[in-house]
Amino acid sequence: MSRMTIILGIESTCDETAAALIKKNVDFVEILSHVISSQQKEHEEYGGVVPELAARSHLNNIDIVVKKVFVDGGIQPKDIDAIAASANPGLIGGLIVGNLFAKTLSLALNKKFIAVDHLEAHILMPLMNNSKISYPFLALLISGGNTKIILVRDFENYQILSETLDDSLGETFDKVALMLGLNYPGGPLIERNAQNGDSEKYKMPMPLCIGVEKHNPNFSFSGLKTHVKLLIEKNKPLNQNIICDICASFQKTITQILIHKLQNALKKCDMQIRNIVISGGVSANLYIKNSLINHFHNMELLFPERELCTDNGVMIAWNGLLKYEKGFFETLDSKISPYSNLGSI
DSSP states (O other), rough: OOEEEEEEEESSSEEEEEEEEEEEETTTEEEEEEEEEOOHHHHTTTTOOOHHHHHHHHHHHHHHHHHHHHHHHHHOOOOSSEEEEEEEEHOOOHHHHHHHHHHHHHHHHHEEEEEHHHHHHHHGGGTTTTHHHHHSSEEEEEESSOEEEEEEEEETEEEEEESSSSOHHHHHHHHHHHTOOOOOOOOOHHHHHHHHHHHHHHHHOTTTSSGTTTTTOSSSOOHHHHHHHHHHHHOSOOOOOHHHHHHHHHHHHHHHHHHHHHHHHHHHHHSSOOOEESSGGGGGGGHHHEEEEEHHTTTTEEEEOGGSSOOOHHHHHHHHHHHHTTTTHHHHHOOSSSOGGGGGG
């Protein structure tokens, strides 16, 4: 039996300060502890994330979060094997805080440092302890900052097939919610209101999905967002029924766009695909999740556990473990970046 491996993961790319400890013993990975400090209240009044406020909050919270993760996990810092931290993409202020903390701890403990691509961590999260999936597979990443379809040929072998030309899907949810007078973050509130609405009430456009653009691989949500804005203006003053109907119609349209783009991507793959991974914060939307499962019923679809859909330390630690096993380490002078290098690895 091989020695167990313990990895600390630190996440600070946006508005969550998170850390986790995972332990691998033979073929099973156990989550020893994970802690998330959310900044939702700080950013709520602005309707979105304010980068400088986010960086300050990370600075105030990171030592508290990491200390708690060790206490909750019953692990001493000296007993870990490596420290993984998200190094890209993300808000520079948050990345600086997380990386400096992780590198300082790495130096103090004489432990390996592992730089993690935040998007790669999201994509690979559903693979932890899951024997149902094997390479190659298709990944749909739908989050607050990104909307992409990626062909995952193998670990560290990615081909971006589709991405958004404007807003991400999560950002689109937030902006539509703001127009409707709902709070931030908007995704969960739109999903909740949609449950009491008529998804057939309003017909909405599906940009880059019909006519001459139907084979365009990319996403565009600006036209849909503008349509919702005009629809709101037309139906003022809004009442709860109108809000619910708009939410339901918007959510259904988004889902149809995702299905259309996934179908296109599957046709263009140069290898047989049996699995689709859906990850990122928007993958927590149960309507979208169930609709995709029902449509692609002849394939195996995998999602992270609901609490691990949004940014978290577990996905960073898990990606760090995969890199640790392959000896993919970084020096303490490694760079951070606001951009992902997913398409080049």
